[in-house]
Amino acid sequence: MKVEQRDLELIQEAIKVIDRNFDEVNERHTVGAAVRCKNGKIYTGVNLYSIHGSCAEFIAIGAAITAGEREFETIVATRTQSEGGILLPPCGNCREMLVRYAPDIQVLVQTGNGVEKYSIQELMPHH
Ligand SMILES: [Zn+2]
Known part of the structure; x- marks a missing residue:
């Protein structure tokens, strides 16, 4: 699927949230995520560590x-x-969580061809 300008903006939001919260000293919060809802709103998060972590x-x-x-785009x-x-x-x-809660979401991933966009159904076939 074609990567659009709004996808590049979503990547910037994910980078911004992890740049703000990256804790190099304690090696916490090493990954940031951004999700765009179908209504255009963006929500972000950083990872948390524990036995299982999030x-x-x-x-x-x-x-x-x-x-x-409830409706997610990317x-x-x-x-x-x-x-x-x-x-x-x-x-x-x-992938399991996204299939359950956002079954038609698109996921931006980096491949040898640069940034590409796949549906969660493509990333989690035969679930
Ligand atoms: Zn994960």
Whole structure:
């Protein structure tokens, strides 16, 4: 799927939230996520560590759902700018969560061809 200007803006939001919260000293908050709802609103999150921890995607989707959102358009996760701002593909647990809560969401990922956009259905086939 074609990457649009609004997708690049979403990546910037994810970079901004992790740049603001990256804690190099304690090695906390290394990933930021941004999700755009179908109404255009953007919610962000950073990852939290514990035994199981929580990915940034969970925090972003959780913030959106807490605010009453149910319809999601696009999500992206990224490392901080100081670590190169590399986009991270969603882990298996996040893919499972996105299929359940955002079954028609698009996911921005970095490949050898640059930034590409896939549906969660493509990233989590045969679920
Ligand atoms: Zn994850």
